[in-house]
Amino acid sequence: MRQANLPLCGEHFLAWFGRHVERTIRRYEMLKPGDRLLVAVSGGKDSVALLHVLFRLSGEMGFELASVTLDLGIRGNSYSARSLEVARDVARALGVEHHEISVEERYGFTLDEAIRATRRPPCSTCGLIKRYSLADFAREMGFDALATGHTLDDISRFLLAAYISGSLAEAIRLTPTVPPGLPGLPRLIKPFYETYEEHIRAYVDILGLDYLPDGCPYAPTAPSDRYRAFLDQVEKESPGLKHAMVRNFIKHIRPALLAHLGRRLPPLRPCSECGMPSSGQICAFCRLKEKVLKAKGKS
């Protein structure tokens, strides 16, 4: 078997992939021996590969591993039910301690209800709920770090959007490792920060892993994927360009922006409702929750 960019057989590709992710983890000081890591698994290709490769690295790198899947309450296409099932099977096959969090049981509403109750784009509401629930659960359980499956392709797309629209405060947060906003919270890590989706696909294919195909019922409402198509074309013309773009951000642009703008960004403080980090008195999640519960009460 020959991987697109690498003349390696399947076995050597798997070895290369593991070393590559390990290098990313070490380069950005994501984990240290003894850490308890929680891996967010949606059941999609990227998070299934993430759980697998981190499981393989946990022994030699000396960290402990558990996985978690959110039940967001997406009914369309039975999406949440299928997501939970795939993730459960993957974790069981590896013998990894697995958790399931029902957003409805924990906070009193589903993503479907939140989307109906607000005018925000669905992907934005979903992102807020996911980030909050995962960090909240990791804090409750005392995990040191929380890993997500964001890929090099994701990061380069976010960066491009931030450069064009000028959301520099958002760009500054696009780092491989985000230290906890307040004590007691997990650091957020992205072990696929420098990993192409193309390689992740090869990894799951070679291992023959099952994963949830695309099919989120809200996908058609997602922001235009023109950015993705453009970067894919540019990458095709100049292989390695997405990687150069992301490395260059980390090495040059981000330090410059941070030094220049960092002092002007508001410091985080505990939300007066829930204690999670917030830039204002009440955090964005608690404001969303209040709005959704009020709308539910009315109907």
Next chain:
Amino acid sequence: MRQANLPLCGEHFLAWFGRHVERTIRRYEMLKPGDRLLVAVSGGKDSVALLHVLFRLSGEMGFELASVTLDLGIRGNSYSARSLEVARDVARALGVEHHEISVEERYGFTLDEAIRATRRPPCSTCGLIKRYSLADFAREMGFDALATGHTLDDISRFLLAAYISGSLAEAIRLTPTVPPGLPGLPRLIKPFYETYEEHIRAYVDILGLDYLPDGCPYAPTAPSDRYRAFLDQVEKESPGLKHAMVRNFIKHIRPALLAHLGRRLPPLRPCSECGMPSSGQICAFCRLKEKVLKAKGKS
């Protein structure tokens, strides 16, 4: 007549366009009363519009105006000959003092010869020769400023390429006004820095101005215009986005990069051959010239 973004008749559009360019000139301190300005005119749409609007502003803003056209020696499509003719007619119609510089007479070789003698992409060699010859001539004639017709669309494209490829030292130079690299040289100004080509097209159409249609014989070798197509699409979806991108660069990103990287950029010094600003002992133009003249001597 209704302009795409502005419900203005032709007369009001012309007035708006002049005020818009005047605001750009004032905002970026491009010109002051009494300045002697040299305008580079290739005969294309943008530079013809530039000469016209600057001529109209010169009276009330109190600067003097002359124009210049380079004879680069491009034989294909009789490109240089037609460029010289169109520019000469435009300047004559306005009664503006006009200069013509033959690169061959002044430096001993044509662009066609330079392209044959080097492996650089044609557009890169052309850019080097144009920047050098115009600044050299402006210095010789004692002009205070040199204006070029770079548009908002050009700048946003250059910026996007710099963000993606990481040519940050090049990005830093993409400013509306570039102070002289050494005393005695003109400052470089881009009065269309915040002007959409769409508006420039409307301006020349309403005035019924003649200009050289595209047709440079080296155009097919130009770098992919995927960047242009992408930005045009993004602009279409979110009107004003190119402008926001450029303003954001000037306001936030460039100051950050400059503070961070500026100290590491090599200072300019006079080229030991010609005295023009150079980052090394001999400037890029003198190195090109030596190479081309040597290649000509051999053939």
